[in-house]
Amino acid sequence: MAGIRRGSKEQLIEYFKKNLKKGYTTDSLKWALINQGYSRVIVEEALEMAQKEMAKEAPILKEKPRINYQVLDKEGKPVEVKRPWWKRIFGL
Numbered sequence: 001m002a003g004i005r006r007g008s009k010e011q012l013i014e015y016f017k018k019n020l021k022k023g024y025t026t027d028s029l030k031w032a033l034i035n036q037g038y039s040r041v042i043v044e045e046a047l048e049m050a051q052k053e054m055a056k057e058a059p060i061l062k063e064k065p066r067i068n069y070q071v072l073d074k075e076g077k078p079v080e081v082k083r084p085w086w087k088r089i090f091g092l
Contacts, residue, residue, distance in 0.1 A: 012038070012046035017054055026051075 012033065019029050026047060033043045071079045 009042060009046050009049070012043065013050045013053065016047050016050035020050065020054065 015033075016026075016029060020026065030043055030047055034040050071081050073079050
């Protein structure tokens with residue numbers, strides 16, 4: 001069949017996992033394989049499987065990260081930021 005290259009889906013899954021860890025985008029990897037002659041269906045299935053496997057390996061966050069920030073003046077001293085009056089009234 002034209003447009004389909006031989007190669008196991010497992011090889012494509014490993015290709016996606018390796019290159020996603022390097023920071024490549026899913027679209028760039030997907031289109032690179034399709035442009036090389038791989039079937040779009042096989043590529044998308046392999047990408048989905050790779051993402052599922054990577055999700056299983058990812059650590060589970062037990063608590064939501066909390067972001068703290070401070071506003072500093074020109075001298076580097078903290079500045080108190082007051083909420084607008086309407087947020088204070090409505091408790092937002």
